[in-house]
Amino acid sequence: MEPELRQMRYFVAVAERRSFTRAAEDVYVAQQALSQQIKALEDTLGVRLLDRTSRRVDLTPAGAAYLADCKRVLSAAGRAARHARAVAAGEVGKVRIAYTVTAAYETLPALTAHLAERAPRLKVETREIFAADVCRMLRDERCDLALAPGTGYPDGIARQTVRREELRVAVGDRHPYAGAPAVELAGLRGETFQLWPREMAPGYYDAVAGACRAAGFEPVLDETASGSNAWAGIAAGRGVNLVVASLARQLPRGITLVPLAKPVPVLRVDAVWRAEHPHPAVPRVLAGCAELWPGETSGGAVSAPPG
Template structure:
C-alpha cells in the first residue's frame, strides 16, 4: 500500500464519482479504478459499492476513509514541519555568551530574530569565553560570542560587530578631566581586570599595556565586565573595558576613550561548519542589521 492509494481512495470517497475524482487528481479514470481495486484486494474487503449510476461507501470504506484522512493529514504536517526546519523557521538556537556581550547589539538582534522567526526558541547560555569552543564541539550551543576567538580549524569565525576599548575611572579621578587617555598615562594606576586565565581579551589588554611601556599592576581579577565597573566605582582601580560597558551612565564612574593606537574589543561569532539553517538565519540577520551601522546603535526591526 502506498500513499497514492490513500489519496486516490479519499478523492473517490469524497466525490462519490470516479470521473470527478480523476479530474481532481489529474489522472485518467481507468488507472484510478485499477488503483482502487488493488487497494481493496490488499485489504481483502470492498470499500465502495459501484453501480452504473452511482458510487457509495461500504461500512469498511467509511471506517477506512477516517483513517486515510488522518494518515494523509499527518503526512502533510510532517512535510510542512520538515520544510520549516529545513528553512530555519522553527527549531532552537542556543547562544553562548558572557553577560557583558549583552550590553552591545546582541539583545536587539535576539529581539528582532524572535519577531521574524517566532517559532524558533532562543536559549542563552552564559559561560566564560574559554568554555565556548568546547560547548560548540559538544553541540551544547550553536553560536558563541566572544572577543578573542581561538584558532580552531573545525570552527568558523565572523565578526559580529566592532567595538572600541575605553577606560573606566572612579568619578573624580585626576584623568577624568581629559577627553581621551593614552595607555601610557595609566602606568602608575592600580588595575582591575578580567581574569587572565579565562579571557584571551584580558591577555591582549595586558600585552597592550606592556607595548605601551609598563606592566599593569593588577589588584583584582573578575569574570564579568559589569563586576569590573563595580570595582572601579568602589575606587579599587581603573579598568580597560569595552565601550558598551559605558553605555549606561553612572555618576560614580567616568568613561573615557583611549588615544590610538589602542586595542579593540571587537565581538566575533563562532560556530560549527556547516551551520544549521536556524544558525544561518541568525547570522544573515546579524549581517543585515549591523551592515554599515558600526555595530554600536540599536537594532531596528
C-alpha cells in the same frame, strides 16, 4: 502490506469528487492509473470502499469511515513533513547560545528579541561563560553557538564576525578624565590597565592591547586584575580599562565611561560554532545577526585561526 499515503490521497480525491475523471484531473494522473491504485488499495484492505456505476461513484459504509481516517492521517503526515522542514531550517526546536559578558547587555538581548519575533517557535536558551571556555563548551556539546570577542580558533571551530562595538574608557568617578567629552587613547599612556589575563579572555585582551599599540604605547597591566577585582581597582583610582560601550547600562558604582576620540577602537563580536555537524539553527541565528547589524557581518565561516 499497509496502504501508501499516495493511495490515500487518490481515494480522498475520488471520494470527494465522486468521479474518477474529475479526481484524476485533480491529482494529475491518468484515469486508468487512478482506478488501478484504488483497486489495489481495496485489495490491500480487503474491503470495498466505493460502489461504482456508469453514472456515479458512491462510498460504502466502510469507505465513509475510511475517508474520515484518511483525512486525519494525511493531515498528520503534512504536519510531520512541515515540522521536519522547519527543524531542518532552524525555525523550530531549541538552540543553546553561550555568551561572554561583552555580549550580555546589547548583543544578546537584541538577538534573542529578534529571534523571538522572526522565529517564534525556536526556543533560545542562554548561559554566560568565560571566553576561554568557548571551545570546550562547543566540543562537549554543552552549547550550540557562542557569542564572544573575535579571536583565532583551532580547526573544527567555525566563526563569523556578526558586529563591532565601540570601546570606551572606564575610569573612576574621581579620575581626571571623568566627565570629559572625549579622551585621546594616547592620553592613557602610563595608566595601569585593569585588564583580565589573556588566558581568560583572549579576544578581549587582544582588542584592548591592540588598540593601545595602535595608539603608540604598550599598556601597563595589573597582573592581579580579574572580574570584580578589576572593577574595584578602577573605582578606587588604581587604573583604567577599555570596555564595550554597552556596559554603560550595568556599570558598578563609582565608575564612569568616557568616549574615545576618533578613530574609535572597536571590539569584534564573533558567532562561534562547531564546524562539523552544526546545529540546524546556526544559519537562522547568523541571518538574525545580519538583519540586526547589516554591513557588520564579515569573515565567512572560518574554521582555523587567522595568520
